[in-house]
Amino acid sequence: DAKTTQPTSMDCAEGRAANLPCNHSTISGNEYVYWYRQIHSQGPQYIIHGLKNNETNEMASLIITEDRKSSTLILPHATLRDTAVYYCIVRVRGGADGLTFGKGTHLIIQP
Amino acid sequence: DTAVSQTPKYLVTQMGNDKSIKCEQNLGHDTMYWYKQDSKKFLKIMFSYNNKELIINETVPNRFSPKSPDKAHLNLHINSLELGDSAVYFCASGLAGGPSSDTQYFGPGTRLTVL
Numbered sequence: 254d255a256k257t258t259q260p261t262s263m264d265c266a267e268g269r270a271a272n273l274p275c276n277h278s279t280i281s282g283n284e285y286v287y288w289y290r291q292i293h294s295q296g297p298q299y300i301i302h303g304l305k306n307n308e309t310n311e312m313a314s315l316i317i318t319e320d321r322k323s324s325t326l327i328l329p330h331a332t333l334r335d336t337a338v339y340y341c342i343v344r345v346r347g348g349a350d351g352l353t354f355g356k357g358t359h360l361i362i363q364p
Numbered sequence: 365d366t367a368v369s370q371t372p373k374y375l376v377t378q379m380g381n382d383k384s385i386k387c388e389q390n391l392g393h394d395t396m397y398w399y400k401q402d403s404k405k406f407l408k409i410m411f412s413y414n415n416k417e418l419i420i421n422e423t424v425p426n427r428f429s430p431k432s433p434d435k436a437h438l439n440l441h442i443n444s445l446e447l448g449d450s451a452v453y454f455c456a457s458g459l460a461g462g463p464s465s466d467t468q469y470f471g472p473g474t475r476l477t478v479l
Contacts, residue, residue, distance in 0.1 A: 287466060296368075296454050296470030297407065338405070346466055350419060351397050351409025351456075 257341045262359040271328040273358050275341030278322040285346045286317060288326045290337040291357070297340070300326065304346075336362045367391050368471040370455050376477045377445055385440045385474045387455030395419070396438035397456040397468065398430060407454070413438050414460055442476075450478045 258276040265271040277286065288300040301308055301315045303324075308315045314327040328335055340357040368389045377383055389396060398410040411430040412419045418430065427443045442449060452475050458468040 285466070291407075294473075296456070296473055297468075298470070299467045302466065344466065347460065351399065351412050352466075352468060353409070354407040356406070 257343055257355055259339070259341055259355065259358045261356065262361065264361050264363055265328075265331050267333060267362050267364050268330055271331040271335065271360055271362070273326040273328075273339050273341075273360060274323065275326070276323045277341070277343045280321050280343050281345075283345050284343050286315065286321075286324045287342040287344065287352070288313070288315065289340045289342065289352070289354075291340070292334070292337040297352075297354075300339075331360075331362045333362050333364060336360060367469050368455055368457055370453075370471040370474050372474060373472065374475050374477075376479065378479055379445055379447060381445050382441070382443045383445060383476070384442070385453055385455075385476070387438050387440070387471060388436055389455075389457040389469070390436065391457055391469060393457035393459050393469075394435060395458050395460040396432065397458070398438065398440050399454040399456065399470075401452045401454065401473075403451070410453075411438075411440075445476075445478045447478050450476055452476070 285302050285304050287302040289297045291297045301310055301313050303315045303317055317324045338357040338359050340354050371386045395414045397412045400410050401407045410424050413432045429441045432438045452473045454473045455471040456468040
């Protein structure tokens with residue numbers, strides 16, 4: 254699986270959009286970008302994934318650059334409950350192997 | 365209506381003991397996983413089971429053994445517990461190879477403390 258680089262921590266004001274970047278310059282053509290988050294003392298939670306097109310669901314939007322070397326997770330209206338560690342994971346889809354988590358970004362939503 | 369459940373939530377035990385952590389999923393998934401999150405918060409895959417067959421066994425001591433009585437359960441047995449085994453253990457499930465593959469659902473975790 255390709256390696257990812259994320260900022261260690263970020264702050265965002267409540268009600269504003271939180272934009273979390275992820276670099277994955279060594280991504281290969283068949284690898285997808287996945288985002289998970291882990292709220293304190295809970296298990297990780299799936300957010301969204303994509304291959305090359307931008308994706309949106311009820312939780313977030315995923316913007317992938319045209320060269321696919323980086324992506325941004327957008328939480329459109331952050332709330333205090335969005336404070337968590339966010340993990341960007343790049344992997345080939347369909348495998349039965351486990352997820353490889355990096356250090357992630359600790360997003361702190363400020364009131 | 366819990367999707368992935370684990371028991372117990374907390375487990376405190378002495379070094380050298382043998383313990384088990386249970387995991388159950390009611391999502392109809394065919395693959396289950398165990399992850400370990402240490403005190404530095406690094407989350408690492410330990411095992412995955414697909415249709416009762418062990419798919420991956422990372423560099424985990426053989427004191428750890430997953431046991432799957434059926435597709436809905438994957439229990440983790442740990443023999444001769446050591447101080448370094450203290451961590452939070454997460455169970456997860458997913459559908460390997462399907463249209464929504466790689467979306468894994470995690471349990472609430474079991475905090476194991478070895479004294």
